[in-house]
Amino acid sequence: MTNALTAVPSLTSLSHGGGCGCKIAPGVLANLLKDMPLAQHFPNLMVGIETADDAAVYRLNDEQALIATTDFFMPIVDDPFDFGRIAATNALSDVYAMGGQPIMALAIVGMPINVLPHDVISGILKGGESVCREAGIPIAGGHSIDSVEPIYGLVAMGLAHPDRIRRNADAKPGDVLVLGKPLGVGIYSAALKKGKLDADGYRAMIASTTLLNRAGAELSMLDGVHAITDVTGFGLLGHALEIARGAKLKVQISLGQVPLLPGVEVLAREGLVTGASGRNWAAYGAQIDLDASLDDVARALLTDPQTSGGLLVSCRPEDVPRVLDLFGQHGCERAAVIGQVEAGPGRVEVMR
Numbered sequence: 001m002t003n004a005l006t007a008v009p010s011l012t013s014l015s016h017g018g019g020c021g022c023k024i025a026p027g028v029l030a031n032l033l034k035d036m037p038l039a040q041h042f043p044n045l046m047v048g049i050e051t052a053d054d055a056a057v058y059r060l061n062d063e064q065a066l067i068a069t070t071d072f073f074m075p076i077v078d079d080p081f082d083f084g085r086i087a088a089t090n091a092l093s094d095v096y097a098m099g100g101q102p103i104m105a106l107a108i109v110g111m112p113i114n115v116l117p118h119d120v121i122s123g124i125l126k127g128g129e130s131v132c133r134e135a136g137i138p139i140a141g142g143h144s145i146d147s148v149e150p151i152y153g154l155v156a157m158g159l160a161h162p163d164r165i166r167r168n169a170d171a172k173p174g175d176v177l178v179l180g181k182p183l184g185v186g187i188y189s190a191a192l193k194k195g196k197l198d199a200d201g202y203r204a205m206i207a208s209t210t211l212l213n214r215a216g217a218e219l220s221m222l223d224g225v226h227a228i229t230d231v232t233g234f235g236l237l238g239h240a241l242e243i244a245r246g247a248k249l250k251v252q253i254s255l256g257q258v259p260l261l262p263g264v265e266v267l268a269r270e271g272l273v274t275g276a277s278g279r280n281w282a283a284y285g286a287q288i289d290l291d292a293s294l295d296d297v298a299r300a301l302l303t304d305p306q307t308s309g310g311l312l313v314s315c316r317p318e319d320v321p322r323v324l325d326l327f328g329q330h331g332c333e334r335a336a337v338i339g340q341v342e343a344g345p346g347r348v349e350v351m352r
Helices: 026-033 080-097 118-135 185-193 199-209 215-219 235-247 264-269 275-287 296-303 317-329
Strands: 045-047 056-059 065-073 101-111 139-146 151-160 176-179 225-230 250-254 288-290 311-315 336-342 348-351
Touching: 065 080, 065 101, 080 101, 080 118, 080 151, 080 199, 080 215, 080 225, 080 311, 101 118, 118 139, 118 151, 139 151, 176 317, 185 199, 185 264, 215 225, 215 311, 215 317, 225 235, 235 250, 235 275, 235 296, 235 311, 235 336, 235 348, 264 296, 275 288, 275 296, 311 317, 317 336
Parallel strands: 101 139, 250 348, 288 348
Antiparallel strands: 045 056, 056 065, 065 151, 101 151, 176 311, 176 336, 225 311, 250 336
16 A cells, blocks of 8 residues: 555555564474584583574673574564564564563664655664663664665674573473463454554554563563563464473463453454464464364464564462562563463463
């Protein structure tokens, strides 16, 4: 769609997908990476690609570990400032998910420079900078290219004590799972593209996707918090499966306890789901045990790609009140217990 007065194309019309729904399907990605050598000869590399964790971690000394990650994608919304904010919030989330505190970012910018007005591109950059300023860090540089589709994101770096790094693979039997944000961003984005997302839905979408996952840095200070990841493009089931595989345990999720953004179930029943949801299920559905009473809508909700989604925390039952309190202190009032970790194969079981 273009603006008839200015003939400026909307951001989402220039991209074939948006947000974390742009991710390469997990099955395809696994195949691409299967012959990649593991970094076994670097003893200070604490976290690499072995468990598909949220960021790489390198031990600098006995007191500091460097967390490094990158995340970028094509527009999920048309407002330039909002797009920049969402992309930056999403990128910084990986640092928080490792239990770290961001210290600096670099911008990744690919824009159709002769198609988009420069003030639109500038608006995207300003949106990203505003989030980094909120996080207390600078965007200290970056790289830009002239590309066919608009792309924006960050290289994000952070620090944590080596003993406080929280991997996605360290869940323990008996742990409780807590999800920090409600699901439904992908469904909202599908509705937005088809002009079926109302103003309240858009506000809820922006509020969720621009809320920094700051709680991660404080959650990592709790001994009873064993594993943290963030829920993004592979959906809740995909990231829960990474926890299950990494820990070689069974993750059990109760759908009725999973928080949802307002109205997303209705939108999903109208068929407003992303193609990435189906690709996610095709990639890992064989490792998911769904209750027989759950329908295609339930599956769509659980595989919905989340852009700048919430943290998924695996912790001791006695630490749940403190975990929920920390989430609430950082604006995640809808954080909820959604399941548990048990002995069993590295699979995910979903109950009603």
